[in-house]
Amino acid sequence: MKTKRLTKLGAVLSAALVLFSGILSVSAASVPQAVIDTDRKASVSLYKYDFTSAYADGVLGDNTYISTGYADENVENALMPYAIEGVVFSYAKIADLAVHAETKDGEHQNMLLYKLPGGDKTTALMNCLDLTSEDAYKTDRGDLYFTSDTLIDALSNHLNTAESQTKNALEAFIRQNGTSMPETDGTGHTSAAELEQGLYLFVETQVPETVSNTTAPFLLSLPMTSIDGMNWNYDVTVYPKNERTAPTLEKTLRESKADTGKNDGTDSITDGYAHTATGSIGDVIEYQILSTLPSITSRATSFSEYTYTDTLSAGLSYRKNDVRMEWFSDKSCTEESRVAVWTEQDGKFAVSYSALGDESVMRIKMTDAGLEELNNSDAVYDPNTSLYCGYSGCTMRITYTASVSATPVYGDIGNPNEVTLTWSRTNTAYSDTLTDDCHFYVYGLDLLKLFSDNLGDYSKVQFKLYNTTDSYWVTANSDDNGNYLVSGHAESEDDASVLTPGSSGHLFLKGLEDDIYRVTEINTDANYTLLGNFITVEIRAKESGKLCATCGKSGLTAEAFENGNAKDMNDDNGSASAIVPIRVMNTRGYRLPKTGDAGTTLLAAGGMTLAVLSAAAVALLLVFKKKDKFDD
Structure with a gap:
């Protein structure tokens, strides 16, 4: 000061x-x-x-x-x-x-x-x-x-x-x-x-x-x-x-989960967001855009434009009409420092959507009413004494959600979600931009079903998948040849999807987040033995050390564990650490005899034994009678 x-x-x-x-x-x-x-x-x-x-x-x-x-x-x-x-x-x-x-x-x-x-x-x-x-x-x-x-x-x-x-x-x-x-x-x-x-x-x-x-x-x-x-x-x-000075810009994300914590007003509401996150298809992803407004010291330095152009990678889609804008008096973004809250219905900003190839684009543009408040509100500074005007130096927080609804990129390449801020002051012929991005990662499972004699029927085999980290059963859509795409979560096993390998014996399941799963074989060919226990599969994401060219932050890579043992992951279309391979072998079962075969043999053997025993009894009886006769 x-x-x-x-x-x-x-x-x-x-x-x-x-x-x-x-x-x-x-x-x-x-x-x-x-x-x-x-x-x-x-x-x-x-x-x-x-x-x-x-x-x-x-x-x-x-x-x-x-x-x-x-x-x-x-x-x-x-x-x-x-x-x-x-x-x-x-x-x-x-x-x-x-x-x-x-x-x-x-x-x-x-x-x-x-x-x-x-x-x-x-x-x-x-x-x-x-x-x-x-x-x-x-x-x-x-x-x-x-x-x-x-x-x-x-x-x-x-x-x-x-x-x-x-x-x-x-x-x-x-x-x-x-x-x-x-x-x-x-x-x-x-x-x-x-x-x-x-x-x-x-x-x-x-x-x-x-x-x-x-x-x-x-x-x-x-x-x-x-x-x-x-x-x-x-x-x-x-x-x-x-x-x-120029604005700041940061875009982060997190998987949407119930917040059971308590906030006394002093904790930042931005907690839990990060530059990278993983999720499953069917998840809702929460996005956050933070921008600290530069100083406004008079009408000459007021803003004439403040517009965000946000882009989602293919496979993610905006959940429309949920954009929310909040203003905080400092970068901490606590409940105590909140100055104002705007929704789409308030008319302070306008939201529009479009497509750019396979990507989705959302544009958030300040309206005249929003710019007027941004430039001239007296909610933060005393208009009679302060050098600063409006929301000068305040942090703007924009939140929205998106659904993971289709096939994204799997593995280390990830799915970048970019945002560009464009702003102008009173000389509207001059504008500048800032760009930031965050990254969403998804993984898959390649389960190869094997029979010990290579004669089993893959169509008779069934699996179910349970996420032990977040306590839900996996549901998925199939192309009827062993290729599955996660579609959502189920609370009950009865609602879980039954997964069957294709004609090659492979069961491909894509759209998994980095969690711990139990893979259970619930049915197999009648001539083979069930696995008898579940397989624990863990996908563990970590920083890759490879820096993003846009934001300069590290991306993610993943490692896999099967029943606690580390194993290499397969790539997917050139993207490393994308798919976890596991193998499930069924051996031949012990065959029961056909009705009439083993039973007849056993009955014949029992009859012969009975005849022998009867003859012996008769002989003994005759001996005892003859003895009695001599004794007489």
Whole structure:
């Protein structure tokens, strides 16, 4: 805050000194030099440079050069790379130069005054500076004569206490009463020639997209006294400064899941979003766009456009009518710092959709009502005291959702989702863009069914898949030849999809996120044994270290584990780490005998045994009878 205040004060003082330099002592000048040539026209040249960047790069310092009112080739050469094109200054002559002679306290004295003619124009200017006729040094037939001290103090005090409001007032005055100079060119230069001598007000009225703080309005006496106090300078060169800033832009995403946490208002509502995310087909993906608005310090720096063009990769589709825009007073984006919430129904922004090949495009454009609030709301800053206006420096958060509804790209290449921000300020011929993106990743499973004797019937085999991480059964659509695309989630096993390999024995299931799954064989060919237990498959995503060319952040790669054992993943159409391969082998089962075969043999064997046992019993009985007979 201290640095900003000093910068602001320096701008005010420099503006005041331009006028002050016009009344410096000329006692050392020769007579021809000291007397103004009243028939000579004057001119002004302005050069606009990005002082913010020049300071940051060390090219410019507080004492690098002294403003003299004359062109400085060294300054222009050094600051040429920082030239700002597209700035418009406007000017108005507000007073004539008048030498006033009077006798005061018995002494005769002469002094330079500035004569403001009576009329609506002078009244409007005095209202901007809170001046009245009582502040004039003298009045004469409706004309008001002011000293430079009074005019300097009035402008400086207003810029110090209410810079933004003073700028707005003087910008309005100059648009009504002034003349616009040509836009600054590629060298940052503009000029006005053949000017009548007098006191002029210069105000920066239009700026390109990156200028966030205009030069403080300044008064310039034409001609002005040279810095050495010995000449009159009829062709004045000024190097006013600008502060330049640009918006920020970040796009992130997350898989939509129930938020069971509690927020006391101090936690960021942006938590859980990241540059990369994985998901399944059928998931809802939540997207977030964050942009911190640059400074707005007056009407001249207000925004005329703020538009987002958002693009989704093939396989993802917008869930329409759910775009929401929130404003926060700082980058923390907590409940406590929320300033405003806009929905599509509020009319502050308009949303439109289109197609670009296989991709989907959404355009979010600020309406006139939205721009008015963005530029001029007093919800954040006190309009009577603050330099800043509207939502200057606030963070805009846009959220929307999309469905993963078709076949995306699988594996490391991922699915980029890009957003471009386009913005303009008051000079609508100049705009700039920022681009950021985030990446969505999806994976697949290649289950190869094998029979030990290669004679099994694949059409008899069935599997089900359960996501143990998020507790749901997988549903999928099929082309009837073993190719499946995840379609959604089911809470009950009864609603889970039954998956069957194709004629090649492969079961391809695409559209899985990085979670842990249980693959269970629920049916097989009757001549073979079921697997008897589920297979645990884990897909684990991690940063790849390969940086995105758009945002400079790392993408993702994946690794797979089967029953806890690491295994290599297959590529898919050139995209690595895309598909998890697993193998399921069924061996032949033990065959039961046919009805009548094993039973008849067993019965015959049982009959023979019974006959033998019967014969033995008869023999024993005869022996015992014969013994009894002998005993008798």
